[in-house]
Amino acid sequence: MFTLAGIGFTAPWLLLGLAALPILWILLRAVPPAPIRRRFPGVALLLGLKDADQQSDKTPWWLLLLRTLAVAAVILGFAGPVLNPDDRQPGTGPMLVAVDGTWADARDWPRRLDRIGVALDEASRGGRAVAIVTLTDLPPPDQGGDLPFQAADAWATRLANLTPRPWPVAASAVLEWADSLAGGFETLWLSDGLDHPWRADVLAAFEAHGPVRVFESPRPVLALRPARFEDGAIALSALRAVAGADQPVEVSGYGLDPNGVERELARATMTFGVDETMTDIALSLPPELRNRITRFQLDGIRSAGAVTLTDDGLKRREVALISGRDDREALQLLSPTHYLERALAPTADLIDGSLDEVLLANPDVIVLADVATVTEDEQAAIEIWLDKGGLLLRFAGPRIAASDLSRDTEDPLMPVRLRAGGRTVGGAMSWGEPKGLRAFAQSSPFFGLPVPEDVTVSAQVMAQPDPDLADRVIAALSDGTPLVTRKRVGQGQVVLFHVTANAEWSTLPLSGLFVQMLERLAVSTRPARATAGDLTGTIWTPDVVLTAFGQIEDAGTLSGIAGAALAEARPSLETPPGLYAGEDRRIALNVVADDTVLTPTVWPARIPVEGLAVARETALKGGLLSLALGLLGLDVLAALWLAGRLFGARTAIGAILLAAMIAPGGADAQDDSFAIRATRDVVLGHVITGDTALDDVAAAGLRGLSETLFTRTSIEPAAPIAVNLETDELSFFPFLYWPVTPDQPIPSQEAYGRLNTYLRGGGMILFDTRDADVAAFGSVSPNGRKLQQLAQPLDIPPLEPVPGDHVLTRTFYLLQDFPGRHASRDVWVEAAPADAQAVDGMPFRNLNDNVTPVVIGGNDWAAAWAVDESGNRMFPVGRGFAGERQREIALRFGVNLIMHVLTGNYKSDQVHVPALLDRLGQ
């Protein structure tokens, strides 16, 4: 390919055509634009006139330049220019594109896809077969060494489906696959930039089949190790693969806020020092905040490695310890809660205090050590707390044994009924040996914990053999008597250890088993990563899983895995990284483990390694030809302009057509029909409530009112218009009728803004709750409540019932009440100013300001006004003649209302007082 200044040409010989441009220039100069022939009788007057300027004899230089440029663009365009031409000699034969496809790839994944796209383009041009293999998602072994070679175009369509996986490459599988490869091919390896033990072997295998090229992102791989709890703070460690200059990274903790919305709860900046690959930070957060955090992530990095999910290991449960024998002056070791404190202190926050005090703190666990009596208030409070998921852990003791607690009927705060007295085995005054523990049953949460031989029980309280006792036993002595019983209460549970919490009755609190049991009960949390032994016998199901891009997705129906396997698990296809939920606990399996170290790849010198900064070949042909077309279009206009024909009718049409072709997509024609319809005549509007029947009645009512106005007054309204508050312009309407239904939607904030502008600008809204037959104004009818909701954001002045001298009573008809279908007198309007005074001898106060912005009532006026298409009344009003009279008054009210809207307080003017006095008979 011929290259010139970074631009290659596929057909460079065509560039010789550029040499012809000067000839073209001369030719064009020689030919002036064609003249127009015009019949013109006035030519006689023109005879002898000379042109002042002879230059236009020839085509102007700028037009020549335009045309020359256009031709030059055509020549260049057909010469096939390519920006960033790829000069490498294309290989031959099949090509393997191997992609690591790990989480470390995710950050630059689109660019990697671009690189593969470039490779596919090359292969497509060379007609080479291509196979794309993701090393984290190897072809099934049964295909053996057959690579999925296909045409490059076929791969190109599937390229978008290629996704990285959130786990590392399985070394054994990839080595086996590499060994099974057969045939010769060139390899393009898109490495994730991290060194792995298998990499050298796989590279050797690739090289055995043909040349290998490697592409790596120059961007460093960053990762976040799991959060640990150390010395009262959360310890975070970030890793980077390549040591270098200072590099700050932002780390954020996310979790659910009290409203259940995920938000950022903590943020810190970690800085990699010069030549450091690891940086630490300790985040000290309040326990409330800390317990809410579900994940930490490095900001701005789309990779599963930059996200670490937190689990119970980070949570510190709040445990309240209550003992019943505080009064005893005794040795520390005899304190009923001493062993509990020692067992829980490293992993939980302990709360001291009386029962009613600790309940206020809403602890996760309340431990009652030999507490026999709680007050009724406390009991009720504990039951509520239990229902919400609390764990009440009780230990027996001399007091419980001596009390009547849960003797005859089962106490709500005890899992079982107890026999009187308890028993003592193996003591000085009893027969038999102290009892050991029986192995835990499979249904027990303790299943899988080893039972030490030296744990013995010498005294205990005995459970009554009730029918459901067997279900409640989760640990038993070797003779089968219950040692630990449990009862579910709501979302919470009550657990009773039938022995004391100290070593008086048994050696259990002295053993490691005691701590493990507390942990299994989620009283305490494990301090660090669980071992296989800790999790033996449990099943964990994935709750959420991480994608390679660091997004958290619902796990769906992935199957559960055994606890022992989970403890050892590394992220893989079988155990995808995510959060695994057990009975009461959660364990996070993160992409980056505590001991993960990022090592950059080291490639042998013979392997060419490229960065991802690929300059794509860009064909410029289309752009140049478009430029030429545009220039020629300009030339048409310029030539027309020179010849004086640009503004003729036909050329104008042509130019418009040309412009339409060049610039597709015209401006949207503004639809003004609504505005024209609403403003051509006076139009009454009603608000669309969403209730079709009601909207129809409102429209019919306004139609009836409009007809009445038309026949009786000089107001001649057009057909009413339904107004959508959200979309329609309100200022066209002098009057809006707004019927209220309990279920109509509340308008948006923008709509309220426009409604307030409308009301301030002199508009009027008639609110009609339509329930005056059953409810008085301001009462709590559903419509009334809805009206309050609707009117809350509106800018409505103080209201008062229509006073007798309100202008509404006399704008057209003289009225005293304002019935609709209902004849309530509860109609409210804007209150008159407080200083309005009645002058002696005048029937009206001097109120000459303003139109009331709202009229509120419930008389269902629209129904009284409503007429159907043929002009018949749609709804009956009242009964007989009196009803018709009421309808007439209703219509008169409507007339008065519209008159008031349109004429304001004109009738309130004192000028009319004498005439009105006369008519009022005073």
Place this chain on the structure above:
Amino acid sequence: MSIAADLRANAEVVAAPLPALLADAQHLAQSVLLGAHGRRRAGMGDEFWQYRPALPGDEARMIDWRRSGRSDAHFVQEKEWQAAQSVLLWVDGARSMDFASDKALPTKAARARLLAMAVAILLVRGGERVGLSGVGLPPRSGPVQLLRLAVALSDVSEAPEYGAPETRGMLPRSRALFVSDFLGDPAPVTAALTKAADRGVKGAILHVLDPQEEAFPFDGRTIFESMGGSVRHETLKAGDLRDRYLHRLAERKALLSDLARATGWQYHCHHTGQSAASALLWLFGALEHDH
């Protein structure tokens, strides 16, 4: 083609515009209220002019006894002089008149014929004698003369590129009306007017122009051709010529106007874009009130 058929075809061509021209002209003439067409002095006529004391020499039958009976003196009733005038029309039939810049506009020739015909109708209705110069139609009165005028005006025979006024057959002390675009050589016009003035003929010049001729809205490289194509002028920038063209047109108008003033004629410039009625009113006034 036989002679008869040729004649018939020509007759059709002649007859085709005739009713329209007549009808249009009649219609236009209706718009002018025709008052008494007296000469404003005593003479032969039907209308009362004045009483004057009888002088010796007056015949006895000339004495108005009704008036004389109311006084001691004798009076003679004089009538207003209502002698008919002869008006000679010249309507330019040259090719240059056959131009309209827009389809909606009439050609200058059509407008000129219409106005001439309408004036003729008005004059004939007023009892004047109207003739058409150049085609040998001497002034006569009566409706038949209108038909003859219409036929003569509608004659679309071969015509020169630009017209020159014809003064043959112009009676001394008669009146004349020249309708043309006056775009051709002004010398014949000057000669004709001078000759008319010598004979005591007075009249009016109606300068009919197309709006485009007044505005010259051209641009770019253009070849202007006369209607017959015999005169042409090529320009590279028509827009540059506009000012000079308009200057020349103004000069031509001034020339005509000055000539008219010098010879006691009246001059009016009419555009085909304007209403014909206004021009007719001016024409009527010019021919009526000029004494």
